[in-house]
Amino acid sequence: MEDWQNGGFGFYVHWPFCMAKCPYCDFNSHVSKEIDQKQWRSAYLSEIDRVAEEIGPRTLNTIYFGGGTPSLMDPDLVAAIIERIRTHWPTANDFEVTLEANPTSIEAGRFQGYRDGGVSRISMGYQALNDEDLRRLGRMHTAKEGMEAFEIAKNAFDRVSFDLIYARQDQTLDAWRDELTRALELSIDHLSLYQLTIEQGTAFGDRYERGKLRGLPSEDLATDMFFVTQELCDKAGMSAYEVSNHAKLGSESRHNLVYWRYGDYAGIGPGAHGRITVNGQKIATETLRQPEAWLQAVEKSSNGETERDIVSKADQASEMLMMGLRLSEGVSLERFSALSGSKISSQTLENLSEMGMLLLDGDRLRATPQGRVILNALLRELLVDI
């Protein structure tokens, strides 16, 4: 068995366009008035064929349309991509196709079309449940519009998830408690709950550097919010299965589990990353970020990639641990040793367990909720000599 099989195989498609750029977002997204979806379709299909030839036959677990705003894609385009991917690989029994969508009325109108084209799961960028905060986050929908889109989505798809951003400007602990309680009452089975992160190169990042981004919560308040989130979700049967992701048992995002379980994933579209195992070597792939440049490269040289690196065994072990400890299920130490050829110091494991940060259960290493909230520090300790 190859290592990637511990995590499965997913296919990621990046759609780089948005109606507007959100001030917190550091994903590869662009605002463009004219998009020739036919031209993009040929490019995507050509990339699928290229990747398929390299990877060869295996079972496909998931497809994920991310962005950008993939709910701006024509349903036909989505269907064509899914169809082409499925011609190359047989799919698993629990095959999943997710598409990220914005909860505006226009986009909700396309949901049925996506469903017909093979999408089985929708992940909606809800972000906040009140208009004032939606406005501050630069979102194009109102709370009411979002709720309506959510209803449409629930009718069209068996599986619907939505995102909320918390630890926002001027948000109190009580306000977040109320908002999350309301969200959990919406009979939903998957929630992504992200703490607002100020990233460099975003509008918020610029404002923050100029000292103009006020009302951000203190580290203490943000931490309290994290633990309130765990508490409320636990009560609602939606425990965290990953740092920021909560689901009813069995409703986890299978595609994202491929990342966290450090499986293989192919990535196509501008700025998409991949990790694919070819001839026993793990390869990190990356494509051109600029939509036009990517399109041209695919058309002219049938390849949208920029550079690729072979990921060393030691780096694979680090990446596997870095991703795996985000999950409540943790990682296998044996798998770590098999990859890295070395062991994490047992003294370190013991110390961190004693401090209540880690749980060691036979071969399984897990971070406790206390440990998960300082995961970066844990990783520095665990990987310092690797």
Next chain:
Amino acid sequence: MTDLAKIRNFSIVAHIDHGKSTLADRLIQETGTVETREMKEQLLDSMDIERERGITIKANTVRIDYLADDGEQYVLNLIDTPGHVDFAYEVSRSMRAVEGSLLVVDSSQGVEAQTLANVYHAIEANHEIVPVLNKIDLPASDCDRVAEQIEDVIGIDATGAIQVSAKTGQGIHETLEAIVKELPAPEGNRDAPLKAMLVDSWYDAYLGVIVLVRVIDGVLRKGDRIKMMQNGSVHPVDRIGVFKPEMTMIDELGPGEIGFLTASIKQVRDTRVGDTITHEKKGCAEPLPGFKPAQPVVFCGLFPVDNAEFEDLRDSIEKLALNDASFSYEMETSAALGFGFRCGFLGLLHLEVIRDRIEREYNIELITTAPSVIYHVHMRDGTMLELHNPADMPDLTHVDHIEEPRIKATILVPDEYLGDVLKLCQDRRGIQLDLTYAGSRAMVVYDLPLNEVVFDFYDRLKSVTKGYASFDYQLTGYREDFLVKMTVLVNEDPVDALSTMVHRDRAEQRGRALVEKLKELIPRHMFKIPIQAAIGGRVVARETLSAMRKDVTAKCYGGDVSRKKKLLEKQKAGKKKMRQFGKVEIPQQAFINALKMDD
């Protein structure tokens, strides 16, 4: 050999930035000693650090052939002396090697503390002193005021002061004429046994140790067997020469002449500044007076950031020590910092120069611990212990009393900053000895404990006076005071490298400042960390560094792996630069920054 009457030996006394090096450059250039196209700035400062900092660390000489207005050919020997208080002894020896000085004062600035310290060396050496007012091209130049100040403060006649702009060349010719006419020719007896003063020495990779000498009596020839009178070592002279400023070989040096010799000497340590050189046979009976072995006064620990570089550090320190007899070292082990060296220096500048050279020339990143002075710890059994490192402080029950070195500090400062300077000196346990005015500048003299000065006094002084104060000091002796060792405990463990000696009355205040600083400097850990300052078993100040609460990436998907891994690698590298102490990691710069006081 040159006729004594045609020799003039001189030095230049000046404060930093008053134009000493530029003036020296001009004198060399004016006489055609160096072709203009070969000129580079500050010809005499040969080390990078000297050029960068505008300071002179080693003495240098240059021999200038000058055809004077009287039609006679003269030999002018300039000794460029170190200008810093750390090298006061070297300065005094250089001064003894010449008969006169140019006192160079920036005519837009006036007399500074360092000018004073060095001019006193010149006066002590019975120099004829020629005042030179430099930088007269500057709009702020005020020759009358500065001449008056020279007379008031230094007490020498400045009516004939030469007005010079080393920048434009104005007054350079007059300066050369004044050297010939006003400075005395050296005296000496060619037929007496050889008596020469060792002015300075340094190591040259090709020639071995180069010794700068001033011949007093007798003649030094190539092939002579010479004896160093301090240690009795004998060496055959294989080269004799002068600097013009490049090395020029000659056959002999007679009385009054200044030049260099090489004699297959391998270590600078064997050539002590101020020593007397004579012939092995038929040597002179008495050495020249005033020799003092170099005495380090400031000590600190130097540890490699990367423990694996310890041997490289040893190697670099040994090499530097070969070339610097005033620098001492011994191996030190610290529980916090691992293996390193406890090093002794002439002063803070000397410390910085050595540290910079290790870091730059040998490429070793260093952790420097807080500088300490030598305390005299008088034990109950009547013995006395010289304490170089607070970590070695003996058990108090055996200690009778402790004495610390004191200095006499002279500070010149514009009136408007006087209040801040007095407060600073007061805060550092100073006792005011004198306060006078020279024009609009105040001159304050303080008796201060050296330990209050070795660390950041000069930085603080510069900061409270916006750089307008000048400062100089001399050691005056030891005095008893109520001194205690303050220990720092991080997470209940004492950190030896952070121990300091403090005055008992200041201990709480210092302790509080120290633990507050450490709280800022130590990053948060997964657990809370008490930081305490203690005297003996008693905690005098305490802070608690709370545990880190949140450090996690909210979103981490397939596209984030590479970036997050890079970030993690960077953080791991940063972690490797920390010192593990018990369960706590302390950043290397904390060991020195913790002690910096913002007052």
